[in-house]
Amino acid sequence: MNAVSLPQALPDSESARLAHASAGELSRLLAAKPQADRAHIRMDGHDLVLPRQALTLLRDLLAEMAQGNAVTVVPTHAELTTQEAANLLNVSRPYLVKLLEEGRLPHTRVGTHRRVCYQDLLAYKQEQDQRSQAALDELARQAQELGLGY
Known part of the structure; x- marks a missing residue:
């Protein structure tokens, strides 16, 4: 991964609306299951297992997108x-x-x-x-x- 992954563009209104709904649902799931350290996700017939840290990062990313912000991902050691x-x-x-x-x-x-x-x-x-x-x-x-x- 590069030191900085630059955003492509600001989210459009439909993406922001979807991000808002998804961030809310993910927040509720994380709050309802505080002891869960991973999540099992099925996408297009494939099973994924994500660590809780990835889910909280995804929730934060979605919350930023919901506000119309572009997001940059930077590894802490970069x-x-x-x-x-x-x-x-x-x-x-x-x-x-x-x-x-x-x-x-x-x-x-x-x-x-x-x-x-x-x-x-x-x-x-x-x-x-x-x-x-x-x-x-x-x-x-x-x-x-x-x-x-x-």
Whole structure:
């Protein structure tokens, strides 16, 4: 599998509707059978056995499609180009390179090209999200303390 499997297109309205119904049904099945570690599926005369992790991933994928989103699948051990990493963080490539050069985000070099481990990128994003949430919480606390009506 490539490091990144790029989506072909946004789901059309019929695909989104079908994904919504399927995600709901799969969520109900997973909730009704919390101890089940696999599912047996019959498709076109073939029997498949899927692990629970694949079912939860499929449910999440369907939920995104139901909202009209395209989905990208990235293995956790993947190494991303700087452009792929910048896209996932929703920042410019030059800004991402600056983060790499400042040592704020680990990376390796393959010849003259930089590569970012997907797991490191997720850890960085999670840390940034936590810092942002803490700042928002502090601002809300201050607004309430000052009686600003928030």
